[in-house]
Amino acid sequence: MKRRVRICGKKWLNTEIFTLRIRLPGISPKPGQFFQVRVAETLDPFLNRPISIASYEKDTLLLVIKVVGRGTALLSRKTVDDEVTLIGPFGTGVQPKKKNSLLIAGGIGVAPMYFLAQRLYKRKTPFTFVYGAKTAAGLVLKEGIRKHATESVFVTEQGRNKTTAVDALRTLDAREYSVAYACGPRAMLRSLQKMDLGIPVYAFCEDFLGCGCGLCLGCAILYRGQYKRICEDGPVFELSGINFDA
Ligand SMILES: Cc1cc2nc3c(=O)[nH]c(=O)nc-3n(C[C@H](O)[C@H](O)[C@H](O)COP(=O)(O)OP(=O)(O)OC[C@H]3O[C@@H](n4cnc5c(N)ncnc54)[C@H](O)[C@@H]3O)c2cc1C
Ligand code: FES
Numbered sequence: 001m002k003r004r005v006r007i008c009g010k011k012w013l014n015t016e017i018f019t020l021r022i023r024l025p026g027i028s029p030k031p032g033q034f035f036q037v038r039v040a041e042t043l044d045p046f047l048n049r050p051i052s053i054a055s056y057e058k059d060t061l062l063l064v065i066k067v068v069g070r071g072t073a074l075l076s077r078k079t080v081d082d083e084v085t086l087i088g089p090f091g092t093g094v095q096p097k098k099k100n101s102l103l104i105a106g107g108i109g110v111a112p113m114y115f116l117a118q119r120l121y122k123r124k125t126p127f128t129f130v131y132g133a134k135t136a137a138g139l140v141l142k143e144g145i146r147k148h149a150t151e152s153v154f155v156t157e158q159g160r161n162k163t164t165a166v167d168a169l170r171t172l173d174a175r176e177y178s179v180a181y182a183c184g185p186r187a188m189l190r191s192l193q194k195m196d197l198g199i200p201v202y203a204f205c206e207d208f209l210g211c212g213c214g215l216c217l218g219c220a221i222l223y224r225g226q227y228k229r230i231c232e233d234g235p236v237f238e239l240s241g242i243n244f245d246a
Helices: 070-076 107-122 142-148 165-171 186-195
Strands: 002-012 017-023 034-038 049-052 055-057 060-066 083-090 101-106 127-133 151-156 179-183 201-204 220-223 226-229 236-238
Touching (some): 049 060, 049 070, 107 201, 142 151
Parallel strands (some): 101 127, 101 179
Antiparallel strands (some): 002 017
16 A cells, blocks of 8 residues: 655664654554655655564554665655655564564664564563674664563674674573574574574565565565565565575
8 A cells, every 4th residue: 555654753763773753544564564665756766665664553653764875865864744655564574473482683674573572572472682783873772672572682793792693692592482583684694594593483584675566576585495575475484494595
C-alpha cells in the first residue's frame, strides 16, 4: 500500500543515525517487515530505499536510519511536518517464538531487532540482546534495549575491550537458548553461520534491493538450493540454508 504520511518526530541519535516517527494507523506489522521509502519527489534517485520497521506503538511507526549515501542523506533533510511517501509494509517478517531467544545485532541491523525485542518483551518471552557496533557512539537505542531485554551485551570494534557481536557470543552458552535472530552486515551473518550456534538462527537479510516488490529479481539469494527474493520471500531466512557464495 502506498501512503503519503507526515513526519511527527525526528531525532539524531549520533552524527550518522536519525529516527523518524510517523503516525500510520491501520497496519499490523511483524518484525522483519520493511517499508520502501521514497526519498525525493523527483525521478532521481529513482529507486525507493528499504527501511525496516524499528517499532510500531500506538499507531506510530519508528524508522531508524543511517546516512550512507545520497538517498539516506536526502531523507535526513526531512523534518517534522514534512511529508514522505511510504510503500509497504513488505516482506514476510517473523512471528517470534515464545522461547528463550538470542537477538544479535550488528550496526544498523539493530533497527528490526529493536522491534523484535519489543514484541518479545510484550509477550513476556525472555531474551538476551547482543549488539555490536564499530564505536561506542554507533551503539544507538541502548536505553530501550536495556529496558526490554532480560540481559543485554554491548560491544564495540574499537576501544579497550574491542570485539564483535559474533565474538561476544562465545561468552554465552548458546544451549540456554532455543532460537536466535540476527541482523547486520553480510560479513557478520557469514561468521555467525560458520560459528554454528547449534540452534535455529533466523537471519534478517538487509542487502541491496532493486524494485523492492518482487519484480526485478535483483535481490535474489540462494536459499536451500532455490533462488528466493529477499524483498518478497524474505528478508528473514534460516541462516543455515543461505548460500552466501552464490
Ligand atoms: C530489507 C532492508 C531493510 C533495511 N532497513 C534499514 C534500516 O532500518 N535502517 C537503515 O539505515 N538502513 C536499512 N537498510 C539499508 C538501506 O536500505 C540502505 O542503506 C539504503 O538503501 C542506502 O541508500 P543510499 O541512497 O543512502 O545509499 P547508496 O548511494 O545507494 O549507497 C551508498 C553506499 O552504501 C552501500 N549500501 C547501500 N545499500 C546497502 C545495503 N543494503 N547494505 C549494505 N551497504 C549498502 C553502497 O554500496 C554504497 O557504498 C535496509 C535494507 C534492506 C534491504
Ligand atoms: S528487489 Fe526487485 S525482486 Fe526483490
